[in-house]
């Protein structure tokens with residue numbers, strides 16, 4: 001295991017490994033294409049943009065000890081950003097995906113990008129898998145927006161002290177997610193802020 005001096009020390013963006021960079025570029029092309037070519041919603045990758053990936057990696061790398069968790073893998077694009085943080089801080093990412101076709105794509109991604117040493121892909125509903133997890137250092141929530149309320153209540157008690165929850169799309173889907181933002185702002189278990197990067201990220205820090 002890493003000693004204290006290396007805990008926060010590794011670079012993430014200056015030397016992205018070639019297999020990671022190549023798979024990120026490929027997924028960025030596929031995501032851009034399937035937003036305009038008529039691909040049905042459930043088959044689309046619906047990825048975060050690269051600037052959100054960088055933001056996520058920095059937040060995850062500065063989170064307290066504990067696993068990095070992701071809810072909503074799709075083809076594994078956001079997971080690759082989290083994997084950079086996991087590798088830099090000697091941790092692991094556990095990512096949950098409910099759709100078998102997406103699980104297969106994500107498996108392809110993690111093999112091609114050579115990150116299977118730091119990524120655990122769990123096939124199934126995150127609500128089941130999260131039940132056994134505690135002391136989470138950082139959790140990225142990017143699933144169906146109607147489920148965010150339930151998932152928020154499942155995640156917050158499982159965060160480590162100082163642990164971070166980042167929820168995507170709170171600006172782009174404000175019609176659905178503003179009640180969750182309001183709830184987080186009033187929730188005395190966390191400090192919360194909305195960061196207007198990408199589709200809008202709700203960041204909550206467990207008190």
Ligand SMILES: C[S@@+](CC[C@H](N)C(=O)[O-])C[C@H]1O[C@@H](n2cnc3c(N)ncnc32)[C@H](O)[C@@H]1O
Nearest residue numbers: 046047048072074077078097098125126142143
């Ligand atoms: C917006 S996409 C995720 C995009 C991905 N985070 C990225 O940026 O590359 C949402 C994904 O969450 C998955 N999903 C939805 N509800 C889920 C649940 N309860 N547990 C696990 N995965 C879920 C969907 O199948 C879909 O692939």
